[in-house]
Amino acid sequence: MEALTNRSKAVDRRPMTVWEKMYLPVIAKGMGTTLKHFFMKKPTINYPEETRPFSPVFRGLHVLNRDEEGRERCTACGLCAVACPAEAITMEAAERKEGEENLYREEKYAARYEINMLRCIFCGLCEEACPKDAIYLSETFTPSNFTRQSFIYGKPDLLIPDPVKEPELYQKAKGERAKKN
Numbered sequence: 001m002e003a004l005t006n007r008s009k010a011v012d013r014r015p016m017t018v019w020e021k022m023y024l025p026v027i028a029k030g031m032g033t034t035l036k037h038f039f040m041k042k043p044t045i046n047y048p049e050e051t052r053p054f055s056p057v058f059r060g061l062h063v064l065n066r067d068e069e070g071r072e073r074c075t076a077c078g079l080c081a082v083a084c085p086a087e088a089i090t091m092e093a094a095e096r097k098e099g100e101e102n103l104y105r106e107e108k109y110a111a112r113y114e115i116n117m118l119r120c121i122f123c124g125l126c127e128e129a130c131p132k133d134a135i136y137l138s139e140t141f142t143p144s145n146f147t148r149q150s151f152i153y154g155k156p157d158l159l160i161p162d163p164v165k166e167p168e169l170y171q172k173a174k175g176e177r178a179k180k181n
């Protein structure tokens with residue numbers, strides 16, 4: 001039968017010689033390969049102590065943003081959910097009550113906001129659709145987990161720390177790329 005590729009190799013079925021039965025040449029060859037790699041530059045890094053630079057187009061964990069006064073920006077308009085090709089976003093809207101102006105920027109806010117990370121394909125369309133700069137994909141990896149339920153991220157998982165009360169945590173969550181913008 002004609003071979004599909006030229007990668008096939010004929011198997012040598014000759015009986016081994018005495019010299020070959022001592023395995024010394026192949027052991028020496030193996031040691032040579034090990035020695036060669038010993039002096040080569042390591043392709044691996046000591047993650048998480050060392051990290052590689054992010055690509056400028058990297059999209060990581062979603063962040064629900066706040067304004068400079070610490071108020072939630074999201075107005076539960078639903079545009080991100082409509083834009084999401086994976087139907088990963090769900091939310092429930094609520095009216096802002098009197099006295100809550102310091103919590104929510106708009107008159108309507110998301111009382112519940114959830115992203116199913118098992119459905120998300122990190123396309124960034126939710127970020128592009130948002131008219132309030134309320135959601136963006138950060139440079140943080142989505143952590144691994146053991147249960148499916150733990151991949152449903154709610155507001156406590158997504159909301160960025162308050163820039164007034166926790167400025168350092170806020171800057172860290174915002175990330176280097178967002179700082180430059």
Ligand code: SF4
Nearest residue numbers: 084120121123124126
């Ligand atoms: S990144 Fe894409 S798939 Fe993920 S929630 Fe946003 S729009 Fe949906």
Ligand code: SF4
Nearest residue numbers: 074075077078080130
């Ligand atoms: S994140 Fe943006 S697009 Fe999505 S509901 Fe909130 S304001 Fe609307």
